[in-house]
Amino acid sequence: MFSSSTSKAQCKPSLVIVGNGMATGRLLDEIITRSPKRYTITVIGEEAQGSYNRILLSTVLAKETHYENIIQKTPQWYQDNDITFISSTRVTDIDRSTKTLTTETYHNDNFSDISRAQLQYDELVLAVGSRAATIPAKNQNIEGIFSFRNIRDTQNIQSFSKNHKNAVVIGGGLLGLEAAYGLASTGVTVTLIHRNKWLLNRQLDLVAGDMLKKVMAEKNITFVLGEEVVRFDQLMNANNKASLSGIELTSGEYRKADIAIIATGITPNSELGDCCGLEVDKAIVVNDYMQTSDKHISALGECCQHKKSTFGLVDPIWKQCESLAIRLTSLHLQKFKNAPVATKLKVSGVQLFSAGIVESSEKTQTFTLCDNNARVYRKLIIENNIIVGIVLFGDVSSGMDYFELMQNKTPVKMHMPELLLGAEYMLDEKIETENKVA
Numbered sequence: 001m002f003s004s005s006t007s008k009a010q011c012k013p014s015l016v017i018v019g020n021g022m023a024t025g026r027l028l029d030e031i032i033t034r035s036p037k038r039y040t041i042t043v044i045g046e047e048a049q050g051s052y053n054r055i056l057l058s059t060v061l062a063k064e065t066h067y068e069n070i071i072q073k074t075p076q077w078y079q080d081n082d083i084t085f086i087s088s089t090r091v092t093d094i095d096r097s098t099k100t101l102t103t104e105t106y107h108n109d110n111f112s113d114i115s116r117a118q119l120q121y122d123e124l125v126l127a128v129g130s131r132a133a134t135i136p137a138k139n140q141n142i143e144g145i146f147s148f149r150n151i152r153d154t155q156n157i158q159s160f161s162k163n164h165k166n167a168v169v170i171g172g173g174l175l176g177l178e179a180a181y182g183l184a185s186t187g188v189t190v191t192l193i194h195r196n197k198w199l200l201n202r203q204l205d206l207v208a209g210d211m212l213k214k215v216m217a218e219k220n221i222t223f224v225l226g227e228e229v230v231r232f233d234q235l236m237n238a239n240n241k242a243s244l245s246g247i248e249l250t251s252g253e254y255r256k257a258d259i260a261i262i263a264t265g266i267t268p269n270s271e272l273g274d275c276c277g278l279e280v281d282k283a284i285v286v287n288d289y290m291q292t293s294d295k296h297i298s299a300l301g302e303c304c305q306h307k308k309s310t311f312g313l314v315d316p317i318w319k320q321c322e323s324l325a326i327r328l329t330s331l332h333l334q335k336f337k338n339a340p341v342a343t344k345l346k347v348s349g350v351q352l353f354s355a356g357i358v359e360s361s362e363k364t365q366t367f368t369l370c371d372n373n374a375r376v377y378r379k380l381i382i383e384n385n386i387i388v389g390i391v392l393f394g395d396v397s398s399g400m401d402y403f404e405l406m407q408n409k410t411p412v413k414m415h416m417p418e419l420l421l422g423a424e425y426m427l428d429e430k431i432e433t434e435n436k437v438a
Contacts, residue, residue, distance in 0.1 A: 012040045018091050019127035020045025023301030030325030042084040050074045061182030094276035130266035130302035138231040144244030145260045148179045167259035172199040176263035184219045193224045203354040208393040268303045288335040290324040315341040342403045353399035357389035369420050385411040398423035
C-alpha cells in the first residue's frame with residue numbers, strides 16, 4: 001500500500017508520526033513553519049478522518065454542528081503539504097534495531113478485512129494519546145455502554161440515542177459534563193453520577209461546583225453526587241442480545257437507564273512504547289526535549305510522562321510540540337518546561353477559571369465575592385502575602401491578571417478586598433508602586 005519514494009525524497013530523512021490527534025496537528029504546524037522540506041513525513045492514524053478538534057465533540061453530540069466542521073486538517077491538507085497520511089491504520093510493532101514499524105490497515109467498519117505492511121523511519125514520534133479510564137463496575141460488556149473520546153464514539157452514541165432516551169453519564173469532570181450537555185440538548189433524559197461531592201472538583205471549590213450544578217440542572221440534567229456505579233443491569237432484547245436496563249449505586253440505590261457513558265478520566269496509551277522496550281512508567285517517559293530512552297524516538301501529548309507528570313491540557317502539550325519541532329528542525333534546543341497553567345473552561349455557556357489550589361487551609365487566607373443572582377463568584381486564596389489559588393465563575397475577565405500576580409509572586413494582601421472586585425480596580429502598576437513604597 002506504500003508507494004515508492006522518489007530519489008529526491010530518499011535523500012531526506014523520514015519522519016513517521018504515529019497518532020493523528022490534536023498534538024500531531026500542532027506538531028506538523030510547528031515543523032512546517034520552521035523547515036517544511038526537512039523530512040519526508042508520514043502520519044499514521046487509527047481514525048479515518050484527518051486531525052480534528054476533540055474539544056468540540058460535545059457540540060457534535062448536541063447536534064449543534066457536524067463532525068466535518070471540527071476537522072482541522074483534511075486529507076487534502078496533507079497532500080498539499082507533501083505529507084503522506086495513512087488512515088484507518090494502527091501500528092502493532094516497533095523494531096528499534098531496524099527502525100521498522102509493522103502496521104495493520106482496516107478496510108471496513110467491522111475490522112474483518114485487514115492488510116499488513118511495514119514502514120521504515122529515521123525519526124519516530126509517538127503521539128498516540130489516551131483512552132477512556134475504566135471503572136470497576138460489574139457487567140460492562142453489554143449493549144448501551146459507551147466511551148466518549150472520538151468521532152466514532154460520538155456517532156455511535158447519536159445512533160443509539162435515537163431509540164433510547166434514558167441516559168446516565170458517569171464522571172463529573174469536563175468530559176462527563178460535555179457528554180451530559182450534548183445528550184440533554186437532544187432531548188435525552190440525563191442523570192450525571194460523580195463520585196465526588198461537587199462537579200469539576202479538581203478545578204472548582206464546593207461553592208462554584210454547586211453554582212455549576214444549578215446551571216446544568218436548567219438543561220434538564222439531574223445529579224447523583226458522592227456515589228459510584230457498582231453494577232450495570234441488563235435485559236435481553238428482541239435479538240436475544242444483552243442490553244442495558246439500569247445501574248446499581250454504592251448506596252444500593254437502583255436507577256433505570258438504557259444508555260451509559262463512562263467519562264471518568266483518561267489512561268495514557270503507553271503500550272507501543274512498552275512493547276518495544278522504551279522506558280515506561282505511568283506513560284512513555286521523555287526528557288526535557290520530548291526524547292524517549294531511544295534517541296530516535298520521541299513522544300508527546302497524553303501518552304508521555306515528563307518528570308512524573310502526565311498531560312491532558314492543551315497549553316503544556318502545545319509547548320511540547322514547540323520543543324520537539326525545534327529539536328527536529330534546527331541545531332539548537334529548547335527545553336520543555338511544565339509550568340503551572342490556568343484552567344479556562346466554558347461549560348453550558350458559563351465561563352470558568354481556576355489556577356493553583358482551590359481549597360483553603362490553616363496556612364491560607366481566603367477572600368470571596370459571591371452574587372447568586374448574577375451568577376458571579378470569585379475566590380482568591382492568599383498565603384504569605386501572595387495569591388496561591390484562584391477560582392472564578394461567571395465573570396472571568398480578571399483571571400489572567402490574577403494569574404500573572406500569582407506567577408510573579410506579587411504581594412497583594414494589603415490590596416484586598418479591593419482586588420477581588422476585579423483587576424480594573426487595582427492595576428498591576430499601582431500594586432507594584434505601593435509595594436515599593438511599603
